[in-house]
Amino acid sequence: MTKFTGTDSYVATDDLTVAVNASVLLERPLLVKGEPGTGKTELARQVAAALGMELIEWHVKSTTKAAQGLYEYDAVSRLRDSQLGDARVHDVANYIRKGKLWQAFEAPEKVVLLIDEIDKADIEFPNDLLQELDRMEFHVYETGETIRARHRPVVIITSNNEKELPDAFLRRCFFHYIRFPDIDTMRAIVAVHFPDIKEALLTTALTQFYELRDQAGLKKKPSTSEVLDWLKLLLAEDLSPEDLRRDAGSLLPRMHGALLKNEQDVALFERLAFLGRGRG
Numbered sequence: 438m439t440k441f442t443g444t445d446s447y448v449a450t451d452d453l454t455v456a457v458n459a460s461v462l463l464e465r466p467l468l469v470k471g472e473p474g475t476g477k478t479e480l481a482r483q484v485a486a487a488l489g490m491e492l493i494e495w496h497v498k499s500t501t502k503a504a505q506g507l508y509e510y511d512a513v514s515r516l517r518d519s520q521l522g523d524a525r526v527h528d529v530a531n532y533i534r535k536g537k538l539w540q541a542f543e544a545p546e547k548v549v550l551l552i553d554e555i556d557k558a559d560i561e562f563p564n565d566l567l568q569e570l571d572r573m574e575f576h577v578y579e580t581g582e583t584i585r586a587r588h589r590p591v592v593i594i595t596s597n598n599e600k601e602l603p604d605a606f607l608r609r610c611f612f613h614y615i616r617f618p619d620i621d622t623m624r625a626i627v628a629v630h631f632p633d634i635k636e637a638l639l640t641t642a643l644t645q646f647y648e649l650r651d652q653a654g655l656k657k658k659p660s661t662s663e664v665l666d667w668l669k670l671l672l673a674e675d676l677s678p679e680d681l682r683r684d685a686g687s688l689l690p691r692m693h694g695a696l697l698k699n700e701q702d703v704a705l706f707e708r709l710a711f712l713g714r715g716r717g
Contacts, residue, residue, distance in 0.1 A: 439487070439488055439489070440456055441454055442487070443483070444486060444487050445629070446629055447629070448484070448625045449483075449712075450481075453480070453613060453615065457480075460592075461488075464589050465610060466592035466609065468594045468596065468607070468610035468613070469496070469594065469595050469613050469614075469615060470615070471611070471614055472617060472660055473660055473709050474589070475617060475618075476661060477595040477615060478551065478553050480593065480595075481593040484549055484559050484591065484593065485549040485591075488591070490548050490549045491544060491546065491548045491549070493541050493544070493550050493551070494551045494553060494556065495537035495552050497553060497562070498557055499557050499558065501557070502558075502562070502565075503547075503563075503565030506532060506552075506569075507538050507577075507584075508539055510534075510579050511534060514532055514554060516531070529579045530580055532579075533577065533579060537550065539575075541586070542574075542586040543584065547590060549589040549590065549591045550592045551594075552593070554596065554597060555596050555602070556596040556597055556599040556600050563603055563606035566606075567606060571609060614648075617660075620643055620647060624639065624643070627639060627660060627668060640678075641681050645681060645683070646664050646667070649690060652705070654705055655698075655705065656701050657702060657716075659696040659698075663695055663696050663698075666695045670692045674692075687709070688707070689706050693706075
């Protein structure tokens with residue numbers, strides 16, 4: 438099978454490509470953690486593109502139950518149809534809605550299955566999927582059939598670390614933490630999105646970005662996706678490195694609304710500027 442080495446539109450570090458390929462080889466789910474905005478969800482899309490596989494995405498919410506990934510039985514519709522005398526009621530299969538795991542299991546070719554933000558769901562959610570992900574099969578009680586995977590999918594699971602995942606679940610996964618990119622990796626990422634950006638502007642912008650991100654007391658550090666948005670604005674306004682000088686009254690960078698997403702962090706820089714003026 439083709440190995441994942443990143444794509445033209447996704448910069449993958451060596452340790453990330455090792456993790457993806459190890460997961461595929463071991464046929465274990467790849468659990469990817471990292472700050473929001475570091476490309477966890479996009480990784481699954483790029484792996485699917487690089488390996489030439491279909492991608493099936495299951496985006497988990499706080500109300501999502503594990504059973505929904507298998508199937509849902511629409512008893513309400515069946516009752517309504519029975520009251521209307523609809524002949525469909527005689528076949529319960531008409532009221533079974535296939536979930537994302539079912540779709541992945543019955544796919545004619547090997548697919549990539551993304552289970553996105555698993556930590557948003559109830560703590561029992563990961564444990565409820567253990568058997569299905571291990572055995573690659575599940576039972577449909579209403580019809581009596583057993584659904585088995587025709588091809589074991591490449592499973593990529595993302596987590597923003599909002600809650601701890603159960604040990605039994607972790608044991609079954611290959612784990613990788615996407616560290617925030619260092620400046621050289623960030624330059625490579627920017628080059629993918631803005632190949633014509635001028636070196637002087639990029640150096641000034643990234644210096645400001647990392648200084649802002651490293652500021653003690655910041656409630657929400659800006660992410661990779663946010664620095665790309667910021668650079669897009671700077672390029673759209675055709676700003677020069679000199680234009681990026683910070684406002685002495687607040688120490689905030691130009692177009693800071695792309696980077697700072699709450700009033701506490703904006704106030705932090707304004708307070709630091711005030712203290713600096715006082716010392717001056």
